[in-house]
Amino acid sequence: MEKHQTRLLLAEDDRNLGNILKNYLDAKGYATTLCVNGQEATDTFSRKEFDICILDIMMPVKDGFTAAAEIRASNKKIPILFLTAKALQDDKLKGFEIGADDYITKPFSMEELLMRMQAILRRTDETLKSAGADNVYTIGIYIFDYNRQTLISKSKEQKLTSKEAGLLRLLCTHANDVLDRHTALKEIWNDDSYFNARSMDVYIVKLRKYLKDDPRVELLNVHGVGFKLVMNT
Amino acid sequence: MEKHQTRLLLAEDDRNLGNILKNYLDAKGYATTLCVNGQEATDTFSRKEFDICILDIMMPVKDGFTAAAEIRASNKKIPILFLTAKALQDDKLKGFEIGADDYITKPFSMEELLMRMQAILRRTDETLKSAGADNVYTIGIYIFDYNRQTLISKSKEQKLTSKEAGLLRLLCTHANDVLDRHTALKEIWNDDSYFNARSMDVYIVKLRKYLKDDPRVELLNVHGVGFKLVMNT
DNA sequence: TAATATACGTTAAAAAATGTTAAAAGGATA
């Protein structure tokens, strides 16, 4: 039921850049393991499970190409992304021949790195996006299936409209945390205006009615900020 | 079950560069269709089947981003690769947001383009083939064959009309995801007008009737947006 | 703290989109 974090192996010998990247990627929700050379990277890879590797080319002890080749030998599916100051053509081609998924030359923006990683992971993680997209949430005594737009409890099965389901899913992804009004309006109404805000209030009332059979589930307002779906266990 | 050539849609308004690329890619074994603007690209894409798209950003009539968005709306899986002189960061991010798989800035070497294409196709080949398997889709207890225009279950074989089959195929390629009304109307009715929209609603009713024997298969409406064929969990 | 403004709760009506069925129109073929 729990969607696991994407585990990322990052090998970068520049401690400064390495830490900056690790912090950024951790903040973006990736479980990042930082290695400072290729040897450490291959050792770590053989001990732990990873979903994607980001390797610098020029590193002491063992370079990124060599590390990539070893990683590829033990796992021929895992995405590998090279990161390097070398813009030399031969190196790029060599990287792709090893089976790299991308090759980013420094300097690059961290946003671009993230985008390129996501572009690769979109293709790789079939389960995350398309097939098994975990859109089923447990809300107290209810089971909410976003895909089917149903909210089921022992006593009854409530069909939801698309707006109801969309809003409830957003609330679920922010469970026990505040969902900002503006965020919700932009996500579901595509436009943050006065009337849409009032419309959203109407939907909050509807959702409260649907959820009223479980007193431990509360849909609280945070004045001036948004709403919070609280589930007391 | 022979393995077909990879079919490549290339949109590039610079005739010279376009022809050089087409010749190179053809020589490398790709069946390349060259378009000189975004409009031609989207028109061609809706008429023929492709495995990957390479789009220039700045093109007359319709730019590459707009074309990509339309292509992505009608096919959420097909790899899209942008090709451009613009190295602006915002543009890159915009490209990836649309769902691009790569973004190559000019000047680039044709070898690198080829490598990047192959890196993407390595990831997608299997998934594309298994997912869309030659226009035959499994929908719960049914087997839908687009080419034969049949929807077969154990109890009966339903013959479909061409509009029914066309709409059902689009819904299948968007399985468990919303198929936009406008996209469907442009794809199947070639024109997004009020009466065609009503006609489409009639067809949705027909498809629901055909699919009603499997309660796990649902054809849901997403109010104001489109329809979603739900069939997992 | 009272007055005031703003945000939210609630219900109902209006408006828009979709569901449903049947008839009309269009196209192909015997």
Add this chain to the structure above:
DNA sequence: TATCCTTTTAACATTTTTTAACGTATATTA
């Protein structure tokens, strides 16, 4: 032309969403 099949148009029902109106709660300021 008669017939069959597909598609569109029409008419009416129902559902979903928005807007309006009014009440209550929360924050702000004199």
